[in-house]
Amino acid sequence: MTIDRATALELYRVMRTIRSFEERSTQLFGENKIWGTIHSYAGEEAIAAGVCAHLRDDDWITSTHRGHGHCIAKGADLGKMFAELLGRETGYCRGRGGSMHIADTSKGNLGANGIVGGGIPIATGAALTAQQLGTDQVAVSFFGDGAANQGTFHESLNLAAIWKLPVIYVCENNQYAESLPVKRAFAVEDIAVRASGYGMPGVRVDGRDVRKVHEAAGEAVGRARSGKGPTLLVADSYRHEGHYYGDPRKYQSKDEIEGWRKRFDPIADARAWIVADRLAGEADLEAIDRGVAQEIGRAVAWAEQGPPASPIRLPEDVYAT
Amino acid sequence: MPPKTVTTTEPRPGAGGQNSSTREMFYNEALNEALRLEMERDERVIVIGEDIAEHGGAFQVTAGLLDRFGPTRIRQTPISEIGIVGAAVGAALTGLRPVVELMYVDFSGLAMDQIVNQAAQNRFMFGGQARVPMVLRTQGGSGRGNAAQHSKSLEAWFAHVAGLKLVMPATPADAKGLLTAAIRDDNPVIFLEHKLLYRTKGAVPDGEHVVPLGQADVKREGTDLTIVTWSREVLFALEAAAALAEQSIAAEVVDVRTLVPLDKAAILASVRKTHRVLVVHEAIKRAGYGAEIAAMIAEEAFDELDAPPKRLAGLDTPIPYAQHLEKSVVPQAGDIVAAAKELVG
16 A cells, blocks of 8 residues: 655654653653653654554544554643653643543543553443444554453453454554563464454565555444454564663663664654655755654743642542532 | 341431431442432443443342443443553543442452543642542442452551542432432542442432431430441441340440541540440451541540540451351451440440
C-alpha cells in the first residue's frame, strides 16, 4: 500500500511532535518542574501515529503509563498536557491525574493508566458500547508486552472474540516489562500467536516502520468498523529511555542502549523514505520540525502561565452529581 | 435456597414509596422488578455477568429477563471477573449504564483493580471528565453452609475506597427502590445483597419506586437505645427489638441502607433521642464499618451519650462450614438482645 504525501507528512508531524514532547518533558523533569514520574515513549512513535491515523475523534482509545504518545496521536492539546504535568488547574485533569492519568474524553482518549493491563478491559467495554448502540465506532487498547501477561489481556481478548467486538488490541513490544526482557517473560517468540488461542487474527508488524504499522492498523480498524471483530496487533519496538525518568537501567548494557537507539529510530527512517520516495524534500521536513518546535514552545509557555491546581474542590470532585 | 421465608415489616408511609399500592414479593423478585423496569425505561441499561441468562442468575435475580430483553442486553459472560467488571467500566465511560452481577462478593478480589483503581477513581483522576454510571451487584454473608470462600461480608473493603457508593438493602421494598436509584446514579455503586435475604418476603410498592441513596430508615421506633445496622442483621435487630419490648426495653432500629454516603443525620437524631447506641453487623468486628459509625457518633454526639457506643459484630475468623459453627461466629437475634440489655442495664 502506498502512502500519499499528505498522509506521510502528517504521520511524520505526529511522530516528531511526540518525540519533541518527550524531550521537553524530560528537560522539565530535570528542572524539577514535574513532580512524580514520567515514562518516555521515545522510540515507539510510529505505533501511536500509525494506528491513530485511522481513528476518528469519536473512536476510543485506552492508553498506558507510557501514554503521552497515544494522547498526542489522538489529537490532544499540547498546552493542556504540559499544564497537567506541571500540576496546573488548566491541565487536562486539573492536576489530579498527572502523566499516568491524562485523559481527553473529548477526543475519545479514556486515559493513560497506571495499572499495567488496566486499560484492556476498558477498551473492550467501549467496543461493547459501540456494538450495543449500533454505531460504527471502534476502540483501540494500547498496552505493552508486560500487559500481555496480565489476566486482563486474556479475559478481554476472549470476551471480544466471542462477542465480535469492534476493538483492536495493540501490543507495543518495547522489549522490556519494566526491567524484565521479553525473552524471559514469554516462552513464545511471537506474542501475536496468542491471538489464535482466542480466535482472532494476530498480526506482527515492524513497529519501527510507520508505513507498516499504518497498513496493518488500517486493516484491523477496517475489520472492526465493518463488524468483523477484534484483532491483536503486535508491534515490535524499542524504548529509547529507561522504564521511567531516572531509571538506572542496570538490566541493559550501554552498547545495547546506544546501538538500538541509533538503529531503531522510526523518525529518522520516516525522513529517509519520505525523501527517497520524493513525497517531500528535506526542506519540507525541516519546516515541520520548526513548526513542531514552535508549537511545543508555545504550549509550555501557556502551561506555565496557568494557575496551580486548586485544592478547594477536591472532595466535591470525587462523585458526579 | 433455604426453605425458611421471613416476612419483613411493610414500608412505612412516606418512606420512599411513590405508590400506594403494594404487592407481597420476595427480595430477589423485587430486585428483578427493578431491573426490568429500569431496562424498559432506559435502553442503555444492560446486565452483564455469569449465569444470568437461561439460568436466571445464581439467586434468580435475572430470571425471565433474557426472554424479555434478549442476549445482547442480558449479556452472559464466561467466568472472567476482571474482564466483566472492566468491560462494564469501559461501557459506562462511553454511554451505557451497565449492571454487573458478580455471583459472590468473595469473588470481587478477582476484579478489584477494575473496581478500585479504575471505576472508583476515573472521574477524579481525569479532573471530572468522566462519569462511570455502573452498578456492581453481588451478594455476601453467611448462613448457607458455603464456608469461608463464599460467605464473607466485605463492605468495609468498598467503604474504604473514595469514589464508590455502597448500598446494602435489608427488605424487598428497599431492594427495589435502592437498586432503581443505584442504576440511575452517575457513579459506580456497589450493591451488596445478602444470600439469606433473597427468599424473604415483604410488601413492595408497585411501579416506579425509588429510595434515594444516602437515606437511612428507622425500621422500628424506640426510646431506650438505638440499634444501628444493615442488611440481614436488620431482621435480627427487629426480632431482638420485639423480644426486648416484652422486657420493657424500647429499642429503635435504624437501617442505614446506604453505607456510602452515610446518613449521619438520621443516626445522630436517633442517638440524641435514646442516648445509647449499639452498632450491629455480620462482618468481622476488626476494622469493620461499625467502627466508623461508632467513631462518627463519638466525634459528633459524645455529650449525648449515656454509655460508650457498643459494637456487636462477627468474630474475627473466616466463616466456618458446619451449621452450628457458622451461626456461632455472626450475631444472632439473641446476641443482640443480650448486648442491648448490657448496654441499657
